[in-house]
Amino acid sequence: MISVLAQERLLGAALGCAFTGTIVFEQRKRIYDSVSHHQSQLPSQSQVKEPIFGKKSRSEFALLWNKTVDHIFAPVIEAISSRRW
Template sequence: MISLVAQERLLGFALGSGLVGAAVLEQRRAIHRSMTPQSPPAGSVEPVRRRRPDDIEMAHIWNRAVDRALAPLIAALSSRGW
C-alpha cells in the first residue's frame, strides 16, 4: 500500500491541478466574453464576423488576467519576504 504521506501529496496535487485548471478555464472564458464582435456598417448585408485579436493583443489580455488573478498571492508572498 502507498503511505499516508504519499496519499496526501497525490490528493493535494489532484485538487490543486483541478483548481488551477478551473481558474484558467474561467479566465479564458472571461477573456473571450470581453471581446465584442465588430458591428457592420449601416446598410451592410455581409454577415457579422468576429475579429480575432492579434497574438500580441491576446498575450497582453492573458497577462493582465493572470496578474489580476494572482495579485493576492503575490502580495502575500512578498509581505513574507519570499
C-alpha cells in the first residue's frame, strides 16, 4: 500500500500538473487570439500601398538621379572633352 505521505505527494504533483497545464493553455489561447485579432486588422493586399522603393519608385528615382548627375557634371565632362582626353 502507498503511504499517506506518498499519496499527498502524488496528489500534489497531479494538482500542480493540472494547474500548470491550465495556465499554459490559457496563455497560449490569449496569444493566439491576440495574433489572430492583429492579423484581422491588417489591410488586405489590395489596400496595401506600394513600398517607398517599389519597382515604379525605383525607376523614377533612377531616372531623376541620372538627370541630376548629367546636369551637375555636364560642365566637367565638356571641359574634359575639350582637352581631348
